Amino acid sequence: MSADKNTLDAVDLKSLSLPPSLPVAEVRVEDYTDSSGEPALRILVVLEEDADVENLKGDSVRALKSAIHDSLRNHGVSAFPYIFLAKPSELADVDGEG
Amino acid sequence: MYEDLLTQAASLAQLDPKKPKQANLRRAVSSAYYAVFHYLVHEACCVQIGTQHNQAAYRHVLGRAFSHTVMNQACRSFGGGTLKDAAIKGLPRNPAGNYVIPNEIQDIAKTFVELQEKRHLADYDLTERFRRSDVLALIQQVQSDVEQFATLAPSDDRRFFLACLWAWKELTTR
Numbered sequence: 213m214s215a216d217k218n219t220l221d222a223v224d225l226k227s228l229s230l231p232p233s234l235p236v237a238e239v240r241v242e243d244y245t246d247s248s249g250e251p252a253l254r255i256l257v258v259l260e261e262d263a264d265v266e267n268l269k270g271d272s273v274r275a276l277k278s279a280i281h282d283s284l285r286n287h288g289v290s291a292f293p294y295i296f297l298a299k300p301s302e303l304a305d306v307d308g309e310g
Numbered sequence: 311m312y313e314d315l316l317t318q319a320a321s322l323a324q325l326d327p328k329k330p331k332q333a334n335l336r337r338a339v340s341s342a343y344y345a346v347f348h349y350l351v352h353e354a355c356c357v358q359i360g361t362q363h364n365q366a367a368y369r370h371v372l373g374r375a376f377s378h379t380v381m382n383q384a385c386r387s388f389g390g391g392t393l394k395d396a397a398i399k400g401l402p403r404n405p406a407g408n409y410v411i412p413n414e415i416q417d418i419a420k421t422f423v424e425l426q427e428k429r430h431l432a433d434y435d436l437t438e439r440f441r442r443s444d445v446l447a448l449i450q451q452v453q454s455d456v457e458q459f460a461t462l463a464p465s466d467d468r469r470f471f472l473a474c475l476w477a478w479k480e481l482t483t484r
Contacts, residue, residue, distance in 0.1 A: 247430040248382065265443040266327075270454020273447045274417060281420060285391065292386060294427050302441040 215241045215253060222287035223255060223280060231275040234268070235260035237300070239280075244294065253293040255280060261300050273297075312352065315345035316453060323445045335440040336432040339448065343429035346422055346452050351376045353459075354472040376476055382426050384478035388471055389419035397482050401470075414462040415471045418455040425452070 221227065223239045230236055237258045244254035257276065259265070277295050284293055319341035322334045354376070355369035387393050388411055398409045425448065431438040462468050474481065 246427050248379070250386075252427075259443060263443070265446050268447055268450045270450035270452075270457075273451045274454055277420070277424075277451070278417070290390070292390075292423060294424055296441070297444040297447045298441040299443050302443060 215243055218287050219253065219284065219289050219291075222283045222289055228279050228283055230279050231272045233272040234276050235263050236276070237261075241293075243291075246292070246294065251291050253284070253289070253291045255293050255295045257295060257297050258303065259297055259299050263299065265297075265299070312345050312349040312456065315341045315348065316449060319345065319445075319449050319452075323442060323449060327442070330442045332440060335442060335445050338445050339425070339432040339440060340429050342445075342448050342452050343425040346418070346425055346456065347378070347381070348373075349456055350381065350418070350422065350472070350475060354475050357469050357472050377479075378426065380479050381475045382423060383482075384471075384474040385419035385422040387419075387478075388474070389416055389423055391416055394482060396484075397474075397478075411471075412462060412465075412467055414459045415467065418459045419471075421451055421455045424448075 219241055223241050225236065225239055228239070237260050240256040240258070242254050244252045246252045257280075280293055280295060284291075319338040322338035322341065323330070325331070325334050351373045352369065355372045358372060359365050359368045387397070391411055393409055393411070401409050404410050428448065432440065
């Protein structure tokens with residue numbers, strides 16, 4: 213299910229202050245119900261294909277996710293955001309068990 | 311335990327880098343979750359029992375009392391940056407009237423909630439497809455949050471958070 217405008221505004225790439233060390237191409241969001249039955253958000257952060265995920269720093273990951281949490285909070289969105297990261301090539305690879 | 315579980319998660323996530331197996335990524339997520347779970351339980355038990363080697367048996371027994379659900383509820387509140395008035399009645403507030411939760415606590419609390427959900431997906435939902443980028447990021451996130459939390463000086467805020475990991479349900483329903 214698609215998220216409301218307030219939520220979409222909160223995760224707009226133009227308004228998010230993201231760390232340069234983790235280049236982001238796109239942020240997608242949808243309404244979600246988590247395993248405990250709580251209303252939540254499922255957010256997919258699509259990284260640039262050349263993002264160096266082998267040498268990710270925890271500080272960068274935290275900065276990226278905190279920016280999303282903070283923006284949602286500032287927009288009055290209280291649902292917990294479950295944030296997933298992926299490269300375009302990983303999203304395209306849907307065949308087989310792997 | 312925490313270090314070994316996180317090392318295990320990293321080893322699994324690094325297997326077959328060009329075509330990682332879903333089974334390995336799923337087990338990596340699960341290990342990363344249990345790494346942060348056991349870290350928080352250990353820290354909470356150290357506050358209650360003590361940190362000496364000869365107190366380990368008491369810590370291990372007490373650790374069995376922790377509930378994943380209660381810890382999730384506590385972490386959801388601490389990670390959100392504000393706690394219900396009923397839970398913090400009488401605690402010190404800032405000039406704006408808020409009980410201030412240190413960032414070190416908020417960050418590890420948010421990570422716990424995120425990882426518990428992903429562990430649930432990893433262990434039970436075969437429609438979910440895990441991506442290596444996400445799993446590697448989670449592992450780094452856990453390591454960084456734990457290192458950051460470990461630098462937090464002993465304080466009432468830290469002890470209160472760790473106590474809430476087992477006392478939250480009773481604290482918020484009275």
